[in-house]
Amino acid sequence: MNTISIYKCLCDPIRLRILNLVKDGPLCVCHIQEILEEPQAKVSKQLTYMKNHGLLESSRCCNWTVYRLAEASHPVFESNLKCLQDCQGEFPVFKVDLAARRKLILRLKKEESSCPIPELTRW
Amino acid sequence: MNTISIYKCLCDPIRLRILNLVKDGPLCVCHIQEILEEPQAKVSKQLTYMKNHGLLESSRCCNWTVYRLAEASHPVFESNLKCLQDCQGEFPVFKVDLAARRKLILRLKKEESSCPIPELTRW
DNA sequence: ACTGAATATTCTCTGACTGGAATATTCGGG
């Protein structure tokens, strides 16, 4: 992870939305895809992009791939993750996404889904 | 100026170097060019790029164009300008550039150059 | 009007990303 990589990742709205989601905790691809309402390949490619640039890490559990913020962080990255909250005015969708995230987590708990619920389990 | 524009500008080393310079005060193109030791067209194009994205403003004085940080700022931009100081380890050139900037300003004062010295005059 | 300094723009080529569609891969269950 380096400064240029960080900024390259941050200059796309979809990637900002993803970071806004995973900053609250790990999520698997299908969850992100469902919350963003974007095509699977699109989401997967952006996740791979950010993973290649060192911002995200992933782990496989059965058929699911869980993405989370990279352990080894970077001051610029930390600082800009905090900035995301200030951008709610500019990206109203951030709040909508987070609401959808909470709703999804609740549903998964209720259904006792076999899909990994990152809120409850760490992989 | 909006968040995406800001990040698009920040993800290039030359542009970071330029911002690192002008955050300490306005400079004209020839100064920036001299400090960075980069071709004129390259510098000019990156300045235009950042101006078009709203991060910089310019004013013309005679034959010189002075660039400065845009008046109307943005929390993300402010925050990342401050980050530049933390990046000295990653971009040792930042410190070199600032030293060259100070040296240049001194020389211009000494020579009583007709070229606008932003430290002394505002246009 | 001509010259030179300072700056901007244009052209061409190239590399990096994007999106959509399709295909491949991996894995658990029957």
Add this chain to the structure above:
DNA sequence: CCCGAATATTCCAGTCAGAGAATATTCAGT
């Protein structure tokens, strides 16, 4: 072993940004 779910990758076409070289523009001084 086949199927479907979850995910990744590939292919293709389009756009954007970068570099270098060349040219254009603007302006002050002679």
